[in-house]
Amino acid sequence: MMITKDTPAHHPIHDIIKNRWSPRAFNKESLTELELSQIMEAARWAPSAMNEQPWRYIVARRDQTELFNMMLTPLAEGNSMWAKDAGALVLAISQQNYSGSGNPNRHAYHDLGLANAHLILQAEALGIRSHQMGGFDANKARELFEIPEGFEPLTYIALGRQGTHDHLADFLQEREAAPRQRKPQSEFVFQGSFGKK
Numbered sequence: 001m002m003i004t005k006d007t008p009a010h011h012p013i014h015d016i017i018k019n020r021w022s023p024r025a026f027n028k029e030s031l032t033e034l035e036l037s038q039i040m041e042a043a044r045w046a047p048s049a050m051n052e053q054p055w056r057y058i059v060a061r062r063d064q065t066e067l068f069n070m071m072l073t074p075l076a077e078g079n080s081m082w083a084k085d086a087g088a089l090v091l092a093i094s095q096q097n098y099s100g101s102g103n104p105n106r107h108a109y110h111d112l113g114l115a116n117a118h119l120i121l122q123a124e125a126l127g128i129r130s131h132q133m134g135g136f137d138a139n140k141a142r143e144l145f146e147i148p149e150g151f152e153p154l155t156y157i158a159l160g161r162q163g164t165h166d167h168l169a170d171f172l173q174e175r176e177a178a179p180r181q182r183k184p185q186s187e188f189v190f191q192g193s194f195g196k197k
């Protein structure tokens with residue numbers, strides 16, 4: 001059985017945003033080279049402070065078996081146990097200093113997140129789901145992929161078509177079926193002063 005999720009939005013929002021969620025059940029079908037290029041192109045066109053474009057990505061499609069398996073190794077066990085079924089894996093990295101001046105870029109993480117948002121929404125538009133993961137060994141990733149100093153590996157993104165969830169471990173099936181929840185806007189949208197509704 002394939003899980004479907006309800007998004008109880010309080011206002012109408014774009015279907016791409018409404019329908020996106022982070023599954024753990026992928027159908028083991030590789031992304032094509034074109035699909036992955038299209039998805040990365042969306043990240044390319046994200047805005048960034050000073051147009052610095054501090055994002056860097058290491059990518060592997062499922063059909064690139066050796067590269068794909070290499071990308072699985074830094075993942076926490078609780079993630080690799082389902083991410084192994086993804087159609088592609090992406091490691092998102094941010095450059096911490098401006099390339100021109102060498103000064104710290106305090107928007108580096110912000111802009112990487114923005115590029116990632118473009119990436120996952122473009123994927124959703126292509127019928128490809130995404131699931132981001134902070135659970136991985138950053139030192140191991142740095143070593144394995146020879147990530148230079150000044151660049152921080154931040155987030156993995158599993159991409160792929162959703163599959164049935166019956167084969168997942170029980171605790172993962174439970175998480176998979178849990179209802180979607182968010183804070184109400186009154187808890188994060190303020191006027192006049194911080195915290196004031």
Ligand SMILES: Cc1cc2nc3c(=O)[nH]c(=O)nc-3n(C[C@H](O)[C@H](O)[C@H](O)COP(=O)(O)O)c2cc1C
Nearest residue numbers: 020021022023078079131132133134135136155180
């Ligand atoms: C930066 C980041 C790190 C995350 N790390 C993990 C992770 O290590 N393992 C996991 O299963 N989900 C991880 N998630 C997924 C979140 O738990 C998920 O996005 C959140 O619960 C909201 O659910 P939704 O994406 O289905 O709307 C991560 C998400 C983000 C954005």
